[in-house]
Amino acid sequence: MAEAPAHCPVCHSDEMVPVYDSGTRTSLSSLCQVLPGAKVVSYCPECGHLAGNGVADADEFYETDYRILLDDEEEDQIYEARGSEIVTRTDHQMAVLRDKVALAPGLSVLDFGCAKAAMARRISQATPGIDMHLFDVSRMYEPFWDKFVAKDRQAVHTTPEAWNGRFDLVTSFFAFEHIPDPKAAMAHVAQLLKPGGQFHMIVPDVTGNAADFIVIDHVNHFTRASAARLLADAGFGAIDVDTTSYRGALIVTGRKVGKTASARVDDAEKADILAQARELSAFWSTAADRIRASEPEGGATGSSAIYGSGFYGAFIHANLTRPEGVACFLDQSPWQQGKTLFETPILAPSDLPENIDTVYAGLNPAIAHQVMKSQPWAGRNGLRVIYLQDAAK
Ligand SMILES: [Zn+2]
Incomplete structure (x- = not known):
């Protein structure tokens, strides 16, 4: 099992409070690599930091495996x-x-x-x-x-x-x-x-x-x-x-x-950080369940698409019971279009195939609803859009 960080890397407090444990065998990296081990997070009540456990061999990982945007000099996000x-x-x-x-x-x-x-x-x-x-x-x-x-x-x-x-x-x-x-x-x-x-x-x-x-x-x-x-x-x-x-x-x-200098944090700000950390923990714990619950029952192979080939899209794909139901990813980025993620093609959003009946919004929940509503196929008859989270009220 992954150990929750016991010491704060910012202020060295050892009063850390565990706030999240993914309970999974694997976790995603920020580059959407599937890596072994659960993700755990602790909150520091002294400085308001949140500390994660990290990859198993960090030195080796950054020397060889963390290949950010190395394909193309002009590639950007x-x-x-x-x-x-x-x-x-x-x-x-x-x-x-x-x-x-x-x-x-x-x-x-x-x-x-x-x-x-x-x-x-x-x-x-x-x-x-x-x-x-x-x-x-x-x-x-x-x-x-x-x-x-x-x-x-x-x-x-x-x-x-x-x-x-x-x-x-x-x-x-x-x-x-x-x-x-x-x-x-x-x-x-x-x-x-x-x-x-x-x-x-x-x-x-x-x-x-x-x-x-x-x-x-x-x-x-x-x-x-x-x-x-x-x-x-x-x-x-x-x-x-x-x-x-x-x-x-x-x-x-x-x-x-x-x-x-002193950088004391007042109690209200700390309480707010802890509450937000608990909210994030709940969000991710329920997001995976939500994806699976909305999977079409016995859906045809290749009848769904994931909008977003970044982290959120990868998270959705990794949590589907039947990932073979995904025909394609959609991404607005010209650097992503034409590539594949998990051996699934990445298309321009305007190229959404006609037979797709479900689109998963694999985007930052803060902007997901707005982005999906602006798509040319928004509101298409019979098309379901599945979000990681309901729209903010
Ligand atoms: Zn701290």
Whole structure:
């Protein structure tokens, strides 16, 4: 059985309260890989953090198996589709960064946990003369890095001594949720910054992003409170946690001041976090039952479709009693169309076959109803749409 985390990775409290246990033999990763073991989550009553158990061998996993978007240099993920216009995650991350940080030539910048460095590349292109550096825990991204950053500005696993105190800005996009010891990693970031240097991080917001709660490779489920605590303990000031500018994520910023500050969380906020964690736990525990209960009785092979070939779609497929009933996935992303997931083709939503009688909404429940209602085939006679959750009242 998977053990619920007994120590908080942010504040080191050992008063952790278990809040979720999937009770399953396997769990999905954030890249929709099926990995062995249940997912368990504990709540920290000291700092308001939620900690997950993580993958069995994290070092090996990130060195070789965590192959995010390696197929295609231009490949990206969709943040939002407004009609026919697609806003990618990289686009939106760039817009948010410009809003928070004054990018300028000569700035010494490190992207911490940069993966294939799509954001670092965008920042470099947008600001000629910026001095970009890259750091991650896998060598498999180096071919991407070599295209725009010199070798002496790349580091894998550890950073060179000479980088300490070098940076005006450290950025980190969707990395800290994977890091088993975020307290040590944040101390590392502080060490790399100049005095007064800026830190800018984006991590999933578990309260606005239900998938974050159950993916096995996310060991940290940050809340406003725990993100602020992480920075305060590492000697940051002017800490801001923006919960609204990036749907489903927290934008966390601070400046290195070199002395730790108090980041006490009031009881009402903690009670709210615990209540939301229990709600997420209930949501996922019932979502699987709901999928199975709505499966067509003896439905014809290939009579249903799953909208969404990301995490939620994979979750639905993994929980169907008869996955062979699924003819196709539907996805608005041009990078997903034409691929397969679990050996099932991924089509454009407008290509929904005529014979499909059931569509599962494999989307973030916060937007699922709205997206499904905007489809060209919405309301088609005899077509059922199954949601993971009822529409919010
Ligand atoms: Zn804690």
